[in-house]
Amino acid sequence: MLQIKKMPAYHDVDGFRIPQSMSPNCLRGTIQYKPKDDDVFIVTFPKCGTTWTQHIVYNILNKGEEIKNFKEFIIRCPFMEFSGPQSAEIMPRPGAIKTHLPFHLNPYSPKAKYIYVARNPKDCCVSFYHHTKMLTEYQFTDGTFDDFFEIFLNGETDFGDYFDNLLSWYKHRSDPNVLFLIYENMKSDTRGAVFKIAEFLGEDYATMLNSDEKLVEKILYQTSAEYMKKNVNEQIKEYENKEQNVQEDVPEGIKYCNEYMKKNNIKPMDDVQFVRKAVVGDWKNYFTPAQSKRLMEKFEKRTRETNIPLLWPG
Ligand code: A3P
Secondary structure, eight states, X not given: OOOOOOOOSEEEETTEEEETTSOHHHXXXXXXXXXXXXXXXXXXXXXSSHHHHHHHHHHHHTTTOOOOSHHHHHHHSOBHHHHOTHHHHHSOSSOOEEEOOXXXXXXXXXXXXXXXXXXXXXXXXXXHHHHXXXXXXXXXXXXXXXXXXXXXXXXXXXXXXXXXXHHHHHTTXXXXXXXXXXXXXXXXXXXXXXXXXXXXXXXXXXXXXXXXXXXXXXXHHHTSHHXXXXXXXXXXXXXXXHHTTOOTTSOHHHHHHHHHHHHTTOOOOSSOXXXXXXXXXXXXXXXXXXXXXXXXXHHHHHHTTSSGGXXXXX
């Protein structure tokens, strides 16, 4: 194993690794949360297409209505372990909750629904590297890809080990209340993915899409990488610039993060690219042949007993 020169600002809470800027109380409260019957969870390992799926689900549930700004996004599409379990109470319904937890830690009810999105680990690693460098609270702005690669390969990033997360949900991929999606398949057949998600959310949503082609096109347009690159990134930028210090009416976890930033004298990023390249195969621009080989060895070892290797052939 190579020496890691720099670690992002993580902390371990009850054995689970999260960013230092994330509240332990919010994590613990989320693990203890009892899902309501109409809860829909969008679960991923970080950087596997969460925001994209959140926008697709939001568009379906709200019949193509757009999210107006990032604050509204936080309230209507809460990231539960970051914002805190209270965020599910104030979320307007129908809505969907984002989590990054492995199956055994995620709030579970047989009546709640779970959309899991998996992505090729190599692209996930590159995306996570950019994310960790970009968000100043990680204090990794000068971190290198080589360092991040080692952290990812060792399963030492925040939200734990990529393979633990994937395998824990893969076991449940055929459960009636789980929809298991693959980022790369969503890219190659986005329309098919939108219909699959609608059907999973409820027959009425599928009927709605089947009878309204204009609505389908609107949803595809509003959730396209090009559209989201412009809109989502700008919305976050505007939020970071204007709302960082308005704390009264934000969820507990966001207050915690803002206070963490203040206490550590960390300025928020000024150019957020939450929707970055949004392509398949960017790893080829980052991985050395040796890194690729080492990740493939780990991939093969960890997924040997499953059909997961078939998800990302080559
Ligand atoms: P890249 O960094 O490889 O570009 P998450 O939302 O889980 O953090 O995942 C982020 C990844 O999803 C980023 O990948 C981002 O660009 C990509 N993404 C965001 N919106 C997308 C969209 N509409 N279509 C395809 N990919 C999208």
